[in-house]
Amino acid sequence: MKLVLSVLLSAGMLLATGCSSHHGDQGAPGTDESKTLRIITWSDYIPQEIVDQFRQETGIQVEVSLSNNEEIISKLRATGGAGFDLAQPSQDRIISAQREFRIYRPIDLTKVKLDEFRADLLEIVKKNATYEGQLYALPYVWGTEGLLVNSKRASISDYLDLCRPDLKGKTSVRLRRPTLMAFALAIGKDPFALYGDPRAYSALMDEVGRTLIACKPNFRFFYDNKDQLINGVRSGEIVASMMWDSVSWKLNRENPDLKYINPKSGAIAWLDTMALPARGRNEAGAYKWINFTMRPDVAAKIARSIGNFTASKDADALMDPELKAQFAASFPDGMKNLKWYPAIPPGLEEIEGRVLDRIKAAN
Amino acid sequence: MLEATATAAWHRRLMLGLLLAPALLWLFALIVLPHLDLALLSFREPVAPRKYVPSLAQYRTFFAEPLYWHVFMRTAILSALATALTLLIAFPVAWTIAKLARGRMGALLFVVCLIPFWVSETVRTLGWMILLRESGVLPALLVRLGLTNGPVELLYHDATILVGLVYTSLLFMVVPLVGSLESLDNSLIEAAYDLGSGGFAILRKIVIPHAAPGITAGCIVVFMLTLGNYLTPTLLGGKNSLWFTEQIYTQFITRFNWEQGAAFGFLLLALSTAMVWFGLKLSGQRFSDVMRRT
Numbered sequence A: 001m002k003l004v005l006s007v008l009l010s011a012g013m014l015l016a017t018g019c020s021s022h023h024g025d026q027g028a029p030g031t032d033e034s035k036t037l038r039i040i041t042w043s044d045y046i047p048q049e050i051v052d053q054f055r056q057e058t059g060i061q062v063e064v065s066l067s068n069n070e071e072i073i074s075k076l077r078a079t080g081g082a083g084f085d086l087a088q089p090s091q092d093r094i095i096s097a098q099r100e101f102r103i104y105r106p107i108d109l110t111k112v113k114l115d116e117f118r119a120d121l122l123e124i125v126k127k128n129a130t131y132e133g134q135l136y137a138l139p140y141v142w143g144t145e146g147l148l149v150n151s152k153r154a155s156i157s158d159y160l161d162l163c164r165p166d167l168k169g170k171t172s173v174r175l176r177r178p179t180l181m182a183f184a185l186a187i188g189k190d191p192f193a194l195y196g197d198p199r200a201y202s203a204l205m206d207e208v209g210r211t212l213i214a215c216k217p218n219f220r221f222f223y224d225n226k227d228q229l230i231n232g233v234r235s236g237e238i239v240a241s242m243m244w245d246s247v248s249w250k251l252n253r254e255n256p257d258l259k260y261i262n263p264k265s266g267a268i269a270w271l272d273t274m275a276l277p278a279r280g281r282n283e284a285g286a287y288k289w290i291n292f293t294m295r296p297d298v299a300a301k302i303a304r305s306i307g308n309f310t311a312s313k314d315a316d317a318l319m320d321p322e323l324k325a326q327f328a329a330s331f332p333d334g335m336k337n338l339k340w341y342p343a344i345p346p347g348l349e350e351i352e353g354r355v356l357d358r359i360k361a362a363n
Numbered sequence B: 001m002l003e004a005t006a007t008a009a010w011h012r013r014l015m016l017g018l019l020l021a022p023a024l025l026w027l028f029a030l031i032v033l034p035h036l037d038l039a040l041l042s043f044r045e046p047v048a049p050r051k052y053v054p055s056l057a058q059y060r061t062f063f064a065e066p067l068y069w070h071v072f073m074r075t076a077i078l079s080a081l082a083t084a085l086t087l088l089i090a091f092p093v094a095w096t097i098a099k100l101a102r103g104r105m106g107a108l109l110f111v112v113c114l115i116p117f118w119v120s121e122t123v124r125t126l127g128w129m130i131l132l133r134e135s136g137v138l139p140a141l142l143v144r145l146g147l148t149n150g151p152v153e154l155l156y157h158d159a160t161i162l163v164g165l166v167y168t169s170l171l172f173m174v175v176p177l178v179g180s181l182e183s184l185d186n187s188l189i190e191a192a193y194d195l196g197s198g199g200f201a202i203l204r205k206i207v208i209p210h211a212a213p214g215i216t217a218g219c220i221v222v223f224m225l226t227l228g229n230y231l232t233p234t235l236l237g238g239k240n241s242l243w244f245t246e247q248i249y250t251q252f253i254t255r256f257n258w259e260q261g262a263a264f265g266f267l268l269l270a271l272s273t274a275m276v277w278f279g280l281k282l283s284g285q286r287f288s289d290v291m292r293r294t
Helices: A002-018 A047-059 A069-079 A091-101 A118-128 A159-164 A177-184 A200-217 A226-232 A245-254 A283-295 A297-305 A322-328 A348-361 B004-041 B058-062 B066-100 B104-119 B121-132 B137-144 B158-182 B188-194 B198-225 B232-241 B242-256 B258-283 B287-293
Strands: A037-039 A061-066 A138-152 A169-174 A219-222 A240-244 A256-263 A267-272 A338-340 B044-048 B051-054
Touching: A037 A069, A037 A283, A037 A297, A037 B044, A047 A061, A047 A283, A047 A297, A061 A348, A069 B242, A091 A118, A091 A267, A091 B287, A118 A138, A118 A267, A118 A297, A118 B066, A138 A245, A138 A297, A159 A169, A159 A177, A159 A200, A159 A240, A177 A240, A177 A267, A177 A348, A200 A219, A200 A348, A219 A226, A219 B232, A226 A240, A226 A245, A240 A245, A245 A256, A245 A322, A256 A322, A283 A297, A322 B188, A348 B004, A348 B066, B004 B044, B004 B058, B044 B258, B058 B066, B058 B258, B066 B104, B066 B158, B066 B198, B066 B242, B066 B258, B104 B158, B121 B137, B158 B232, B188 B198, B198 B258, B198 B287, B232 B242, B242 B258
Parallel strands: A037 A061, A169 A219, A169 A240, A267 A338
Antiparallel strands: A138 A240, A138 A256, A138 A267, B044 B051
């Protein structure tokens, strides 16, 4: 591990020094750099189908690297924002990363067809991803994290039900910050309201930590990726869990007993974005891609691949009717009672980290 | 004449330098430099965005937060335990290969030990998961045999981690042991029997002293591999794994706290160095002798 880390770090350093001469190079037409677009994103976000379509329309080859929020920031940090032309972090993780590491460049709104975006989602990123007067991200896809339950074997309505004695050893959560947020909501507190007050937030997180430690015997495992949970649910080892809507709806298609519900305290709503890494080489291609993905026909294909709804305004009419029906069944009140993440101020993740470590260590 | 010898010597030195150059370059660029960078990282503290001051805060955090201590000691103790278990299991295997097996049989046994290493560590560990999980092969077998009433979860225990670690490092113990046992003269053992010694006395007074450099070498390698293992404890330990390498990964990747991660890395390095030194002192071995055996 040590060796691997060293190698990664030194590779990062070499890149950081070796690429500094490229700083500001926007991928001039005619060079190879304008023919490839390197995107770091989540799995299923970019189906092969639209990669092929984009190449046919523009001649640009898209190279996809799969990742998650923390890795996107860590990788871009290691290279000072080089190595990728487009990144897809969540909207609440942008300002803090930008303030600390300067890994993105602002979006030039004159190059984007803004009227293709849903106005409400655009408002959210404008509120949470504007730093020093400039916008650093555009919305791509949104979804929620709520509860997945095998309705034949258990009946639950809120996050704390995962801690019920009759479900001992049959539930699961991720040992990540969304779980802390969800359980804070479940014990009747609003974590987002305390974002600006580190001391009160720290006290709340300690309380949430105690709740989760008391609940730990109920968790069979903490899942790190969705496949691990899918495995547990299919084998029947897990009967209820915190989960993303898209994965739950996918399981629901296989087995109608598996249902995705909006917890009483409210599902947590995330919004993943498109952001431009500070030292991307193909900025022109990135803007082409942004406009391409918001076209209703393309957005509908993306939505089908992810199983979530995208930020494209007019894609709704083209959406899969079954997905719409699943959404309506899980959210009878529509988009009411969703908790959207505000931007994370610096320092909070250290508080959360300490609590997460304690939960992990508790016996 | 004298000149020719001087030139030849110079050529030899040049050749030696050239041959060593790739290794030295590798060592310097990929091991020494990053470690220096990490050392600098570990001695600073962020005070404001992109502002750092030199400080011992990262090391203080380690000593102030009992959790990190706990994981650190746990990793050390479980690694030592895994090393001891590996030695216990590997010794009879090595003895069989070195002393009992005749001709091709020895080579064959060696290959049998090697076969699991033809697949990657990830696949081997996932294999264990398929065997041990509640809906897996072994719990089902236990139920079929009537030993348990319902399927039991065999994953996510400390014992599971130990099984995985011992399995992963067995070969690295067997190889140096076979090497040192093969050089043991059989007539010494026969002579001891002739003089009326028992099996245990022979093991203690002849076999172990002779094999000591091999045993120490195997233990050092296995201990270091185990201490630095990330995959096996994480996958097999599940929600209670708590391995120190996991803490380092978390600090670097999910907390963006490279300073803390670097400090943890150096503490782990210090721990493995200290344990190796301690092991050498305890067994009265010299490092150079031991390294020749690996």
